[in-house]
Amino acid sequence: MIIAYPWLTVRNRSVLNIKLRGKISDQLKSRFSSGLSLPKLCENLIKAAYDPHICGVYLHIETLSCGWGKIEEIRRHILNFRKSGKFVIGYAPEWHEKEYYIGCACDELYAPPSAYFSLYGLTARAIFYGGVLEKVGVEPQVKRIGKYKSAGEMLTRKNMSEENREVLTTLIDNIYENWVDTVSKDKGKSKKEIESFINEGVYQIEKLKEDGWITDIKYDDEVTSMLKTRLGIVKKKKLPLIEYKKYSKVSKWSVGLSGGKDRIAVIRASGSIGRVEGSSFFSPSSGIITEQFIKKISKIRDSKKYKAVIIRIDSPGGDFLASDIMWREIKLLAESKPVVASMVDMAASGGYYMAMAADVIVSENLTLTGSIGVVTTKFNLGKLYEKIGFNKEVISKGQYAELYAADRPFRPDEEKLFAERAEHIYKRFRDNAAHSRSMSVDKMEEIAQGRVWSGNDAASRGLVDAIGGFSRAVAIAKHKANIPHSKKVTLVEMSKPSFSLQKIIFSMLTSAIGIDTTLKHLQNDSAACDGVQARMDGIMFDGSEGSSFGLLKDYLTSL
Numbered sequence: 341m342i343i344a345y346p347w348l349t350v351r352n353r354s355v356l357n358i359k360l361r362g363k364i365s366d367q368l369k370s371r372f373s374s375g376l377s378l379p380k381l382c383e384n385l386i387k388a389a390y391d392p393h394i395c396g397v398y399l400h401i402e403t404l405s406c407g408w409g410k411i412e413e414i415r416r417h418i419l420n421f422r423k424s425g426k427f428v429i430g431y432a433p434e435w436h437e438k439e440y441y442i443g444c445a446c447d448e449l450y451a452p453p454s455a456y457f458s459l460y461g462l463t464a465r466a467i468f469y470g471g472v473l474e475k476v477g478v479e480p481q482v483k484r485i486g487k488y489k490s491a492g493e494m495l496t497r498k499n500m501s502e503e504n505r506e507v508l509t510t511l512i513d514n515i516y517e518n519w520v521d522t523v524s525k526d527k528g529k530s531k532k533e534i535e536s537f538i539n540e541g542v543y544q545i546e547k548l549k550e551d552g553w554i555t556d557i558k559y560d561d562e563v564t565s566m567l568k569t570r571l572g573i574v575k576k577k578k579l580p581l582i583e584y585k586k587y588s589k590v591s592k593w594s595v596g597l598s599g600g601k602d603r604i605a606v607i608r609a610s611g612s613i614g615r616v617e618g619s620s621f622f623s624p625s626s627g628i629i630t631e632q633f634i635k636k637i638s639k640i641r642d643s644k645k646y647k648a649v650i651i652r653i654d655s656p657g658g659d660f661l662a663s664d665i666m667w668r669e670i671k672l673l674a675e676s677k678p679v680v681a682s683m684v685d686m687a688a689s690g691g692y693y694m695a696m697a698a699d700v701i702v703s704e705n706l707t708l709t710g711s712i713g714v715v716t717t718k719f720n721l722g723k724l725y726e727k728i729g730f731n732k733e734v735i736s737k738g739q740y741a742e743l744y745a746a747d748r749p750f751r752p753d754e755e756k757l758f759a760e761r762a763e764h765i766y767k768r769f770r771d772n773a774a775h776s777r778s779m780s781v782d783k784m785e786e787i788a789q790g791r792v793w794s795g796n797d798a799a800s801r802g803l804v805d806a807i808g809g810f811s812r813a814v815a816i817a818k819h820k821a822n823i824p825h826s827k828k829v830t831l832v833e834m835s836k837p838s839f840s841l842q843k844i845i846f847s848m849l850t851s852a853i854g855i856d857t858t859l860k861h862l863q864n865d866s867a868a869c870d871g872v873q874a875r876m877d878g879i880m881f882d883g884s885e886g887s888s889f890g891l892l893k894d895y896l897t898s899l
Contacts, residue, residue, distance in 0.1 A: 350393040350582055350590065353571055356384065357581040360442070361402035364410050366610050366654045366684045370837035378410055378684075379608075379833075380588050382810070385417040388587070389424040391595040395571065396427035398563070398581065399446060401439045407685025408515060408706035409654070409795075411438050413809045418445040431563050437462060437519060444526035448555040450563050457543040462516050464508040466490075470498045477723030481750055483759050485766035486713025489790025495717065507792055514794040515706055527552060599830030602823050604814065605646040607636050608835040613658030613666075613690045628655055630662040636834045637669045641676055646832070648678040648817040651698060652810065657689025657711065660765050667772065670697035678820030682813035683707045683804075688792055692803070693769060696776040699820060702813045703795035703804040710803055712773050713790020714766040716758065720749045777802055 363375040388394040399418070404411070418428055422445075430446030432439055434456040443449045451457070473480060473495060482492035490504035500508075520534045527534075529552075537553070548554050558566070564579045573579065592598065611627030640646050651670065657663065673679055674697060681687070681698035686708035695701050703709055725731065725747055736742050743754050750758060774784035779802060787793075787801045798804040806812060815825065823829060 350391065350587070351580045352393050353395045354393055354580040354582045355567060355571075356388045356394050356397045356584070356587055357400070358384070358397060358584045359400045359402070360404065360414070361400070362405055364404065364406040364414075366410070366652055367608050367835065368833060368837050373837065376584075378413060379810075381584070382413065382417045383592070384584060384587055385421045387590060387592055387595050387597060389421045389426065390597060391590070394426065394582075396429065396567075397421065398567065399428060399430045399442075400560075401430055401432040401435075401443055403434055403436065404438050404442075406438075407708070408438070408518075409683070409685040409704040411441060412704045412706065413684070415442050415445045416809055416811075418442065422447065429563065429567065431558075431560060435459065441519060441522065444523055450556055450558045451545065451548070451554050452559045453545055453557050455545055457545065457548060459538055459543070460541060461538050462512050462519075464512050466494070466500045466504060466508070468494055468498050468500075470494075470496050477721070477725075477727050479720040479723070479749060481718045481720060481755070481758075482715065483717070483762045484713065484715045484790065485762050486788060486790025488792070489711070489713035489715050492715045492717055510797070511708075511792065511794055514796065518705055598828075600828035602647050602821070602827065602829045603645055603832050604817050604821070604829050605640045605649045605832050605834050606652065607633070607640075607649065608652045608654075608833070609633060609691075609694065610652075610654040610684075612656060613662045613694075615659055615662040615665075627658065628662075628666075630659075630665055633666055634669050637666075637673050640834065641673050646677065647821040647823060647829075648680065649673060650680050650682055650810075650813050650817055650831075651694070652682045652684060652813075653687045653691050653695050654684035655688070655691030655694070656686055657691050657693070660690065660714070660769075663690035663693040664768070666694050667697045670694060674699050678817055680813045680817045680820070682810055683709065683795070689713070693772070696773050700805045700816050701803070702806045702808055702816065703798060704809060705795050705807055707795040707798075708792050709795055709798035710787070710793045711790055712769055712784070712788035714762050714769065715790075716762045716765075718744055718750065718758065719746060721746045722748050 358381070360376070360381075364378050364381070365375055366378045368379055369375070369377040385397070388397060397418075422428055427448075428446045430443045430449045431451070432443060432449075432455070433452055435443065435451070436458050440459060480492070480495040482496050484492050488503045488507055490501065490507065493501055493504060520531050523529075524531050524534050529537075537551075545554075545557055549557055564581075568575070568577075568579050571579075609628045613628045613630070615630045617629050617631070640649055670679060678700075679698040681695035681701045683691075683695055683701065683703045684707065687695045687703070688708050688711035692710055692712065732747065734742060734745070740754060740757060743750075743757065770784055770788050771781055773779075773788065774781045777784065787803065793801065793803065795804055795807060799807055806816065814829070814831070818825060818827075818829060
């Protein structure tokens with residue numbers, strides 16, 4: 341429910357105040373949703389650049405919870421805003437790598453004398469439950485196709501495999517090098533100086549100011565007083581700040597940003613992939629639901645008013661069947677009009693499966709990409725049942741009727757069938773990827789194997805066509821649709837938020853009683869990186885959703 345009020349007035353010489361913190365989603369948000377919406381944040385910065393009533397941005401930067409793809413997009417829009425000649429003042433009480441990376445894009449950077457400044461570098465962690473499951477009598481029987489497909493390791497191993505170590509090391513190196521290069525250019529310092537700064541590990545706030553890492557040491561009220569002086573505002577008057585949420589109600593056309601006659605449809609696909617909506621009150625639908633996605637695709641395909649389509653993908657993957665069905669629908673859509681896949685934090689496993697059906701794939705430098713591989717798992721709870729005195733008896737007919745029996749391990753013939761099924765899924769994924777990317781199967785096999793690549797590395801290997809964000813995707817879509825570069829287009833959002841009393845109540849309940857707290861660590865990525873904070877292998881729900889039952893279910897049915 342996003343409503344624009346064309347009559348909403350903005351005071352002359354106002355400063356747009358944005359509090360950049362917490363979780364950032366690529367989805368549009370309803371007025372009841374928590375967290376920031378990346379598309380709305382970017383739209384506000386674009387509007388403010390053209391709005392004659394806005395003279396600058398005051399950006400409060402606090403701890404962020406998102407991947408590096410979104411960080412790059414935000415930073416790009418800050419730099420584009422500055423090209424308008426207006427100022428961006430950054431202020432933050434706490435700095436980590438992501439926050440400082442964005443802060444460096446501001447004209448000036450301020451911090452209070454008590455600020456926490458933690459730029460110690462990046463770490464990668466892999467969590468292992470193999471020992472825990474062994475103690476409680478749970479035996480996960482995992483079949484993975486692709487030597488780099490590490491998702492199942494968290495269930496079976498007690499330490500990191502060499503393949504997983506190789507992938508994580510490469511990803512961390514890429515992020516670190518990109519961070520050092522960017523900060524080096526922004527601060528006018530050599531890479532050696534940047535690395536020495538990180539490795540010193542001593543961050544007295546006064547030294548940060550002296551060495552030019554921040555502009556000055558000031559409290560929030562002192563920064564606003566400084567801005568009042570610069571704008572020539574009488575001391576007794578308040579700084580004319582307009583908050584992010586209020587400014588979101590200002591329509592684009594009111595600042596001269598109306599679109600053209602040509603329309604480009606935008607579908608946003610975020611979260612884990614599933615076939616149907618949650619049926620339980622306590623598991624409201626979330627993520628990418630096949631049925632809903634196909635309805636949007638059909639609406640666009642059947643209409644002549646859309647010249648091209650952009651599919652924004654921010655997904656770790658999920659159900660294979662759902663991914664394959666959506667791949668087919670995107671492929672059919674691409675036969676009737678240009679389709680561009682724009683990948684955000686991650687398009688791994690099923691997320692990449694969707695992207696590869698598009699005509700062109702656009703990725704950020706550090707988007708987690710690929711993971712063309714398969715993991716399937718059955719949990720044998722036999723020993724656990726013995727420990728707790730639980731028993732059940734089953735009457736069945738058919739050789740494989742009890743293939744997924746939870747009270748015993750696979751028989752040899754069952755294990756063979758289980759492995760063949762996984763192999764079949766992998767070959768279909770790999771072969772479709774090879775065909776979509778115009779590669780031989782042998783060439784695709786070299787870069788598949790369940791490996792996750794950064795966007796840059798994926799581009800050099802042919803998995804991605806172009807590096808950039810949403811604006812790059814729009815430019816490519818216009819080109820593919822033979823729309824002149826200088827001609828305006830209207831972007832039509834097909835994934836507008838809907839009002840759901842169920843979701844609101846569920847959100848209130850989970851916040852009040854902490855339903856998800858005990859599950860958080862279990863559901864985090866088995867190969868998550870500090871500073872990456874994204875699902876790499878595309879098996880489980882993202883860090884705040886799902887249940888332990890969902891975890892088991894996903895491992896049985898997912899890519």
